Amino acid sequence: MKQDSSRNVLDDSAHEWVGRSVTYDSYPVTAMDIKKYCIAVGIEDPVHLDRDAAVAAGHPHVVAPAGYHMAIRHTVPNLIPLMDLFPDGGGPDLTPPSRASRRMAGESSMSFHSDIHAGDVITVTKTIASLEEKVGRAGPLAFVTYDLDYRDADGRSVVTETYVRILR
Amino acid sequence: MTLQLPAWPAVGDDLPQKPLAPTTVQLFLYSSVTWNPHRIHYDTEFATEVEGYGGVLVQGPLLGGWILQAAQEWFRGVGRVATMRHRSVATAVAGDSLVLRGRVTDASSDGLDVEVSIAKTEDEDAVVCRGTVHIERKADADE
Numbered sequence: 621m622k623q624d625s626s627r628n629v630l631d632d633s634a635h636e637w638v639g640r641s642v643t644y645d646s647y648p649v650t651a652m653d654i655k656k657y658c659i660a661v662g663i664e665d666p667v668h669l670d671r672d673a674a675v676a677a678g679h680p681h682v683v684a685p686a687g688y689h690m691a692i693r694h695t696v697p698n699l700i701p702l703m704d705l706f707p708d709g710g711g712p713d714l715t716p717p718s719r720a721s722r723r724m725a726g727e728s729s730m731s732f733h734s735d736i737h738a739g740d741v742i743t744v745t746k747t748i749a750s751l752e753e754k755v756g757r758a759g760p761l762a763f764v765t766y767d768l769d770y771r772d773a774d775g776r777s778v779v780t781e782t783y784v785r786i787l788r
Numbered sequence: 789m790t791l792q793l794p795a796w797p798a799v800g801d802d803l804p805q806k807p808l809a810p811t812t813v814q815l816f817l818y819s820s821v822t823w824n825p826h827r828i829h830y831d832t833e834f835a836t837e838v839e840g841y842g843g844v845l846v847q848g849p850l851l852g853g854w855i856l857q858a859a860q861e862w863f864r865g866v867g868r869v870a871t872m873r874h875r876s877v878a879t880a881v882a883g884d885s886l887v888l889r890g891r892v893t894d895a896s897s898d899g900l901d902v903e904v905s906i907a908k909t910e911d912e913d914a915v916v917c918r919g920t921v922h923i924e925r926k927a928d929a930d931e
Contacts, residue, residue, distance in 0.1 A: 660817040687856035695823035709825040725848035727875035
């Protein structure tokens with residue numbers, strides 16, 4: 621059924637974006653970057669901060685806490701020239717064309733298959749899985765669902781994630 | 789402070805609460821390590837006067853990061869975080885006083901599910917984020 625497109629947030633051409641996929645620059649994980657993440661969140665377990673503690677616990681090197689992949693997720697699409705950022709600081713980040721003025725984070729769902737350690741190199745691929753338009757209390761909304769796959773240098777999937785961005 | 793549980797919990801158990809007190813400094817550092825240039829997280833004038841929020845916004849992924857941090861502390865050495873799902877239901881801003889709560893809602897052959905909420909300290913019904921974590925019990929964990 622064709623909706624009245626004047627009520628929609630997404631441009632008609634947005635639907636051609638379903639299935640589009642980007643593989644970003646590989647992200648080298650370092651003990652220092654894991655430490656920065658831990659300090660920012662407030663994580664104090666030494667297996668994430670100190671190599672000796674990590675090795676004593678059976679890890680090959682400092683192990684990233686679950687959630688660290690979100691630092692990778694946000695960094696890699698935003699490594700673009702300053703002039704390409706929007707006035708509010710946001711970046712385009714594989715967002716289909718729309719007349720939305722605001723973007724909000726919707727539900728995020730993640731599966732952890734194996735640990736990420738300092739020394740790993742992680743490559744993220746992001747794919748637009750689906751687009752959906754709804755009318756909410758505050759007017760029309762669009763939901764962009766992304767599938768993300770995080771792989772190590774051997775091609776093993778370490779984290780998979782589904783992330784919804786809300787446009788209005 | 790650690791939240792580590794003294795024993796494997798049962799369905800219905802409330803897990804130790806974690807107080808959270810996000811500051812502008814913490815939000816700035818989280819934006820920095822996640823390379824997040826969005827002004828609503830560090831530019832108070834922009835967040836309040838242009839976007840109409842009550843302050844600089846706590847990042848949604850940071851709320852998810854806190855849920856994962858608590859899950860890892862609760863089950864340190866005995867369980868592993870296998871999956872996590874979360875969504876923001878209201879905004880939290882720097883200066884808010886928050887409490888993270890968890891309750892075991894289901895048990896299965898491989899582990900258990902914990903429902904987590906992060907709410908304003910002054911009103912436990914003022915939930916800003918809800919999540920569900922699935923914990924796999926480690927095979928070598930002691931009873």
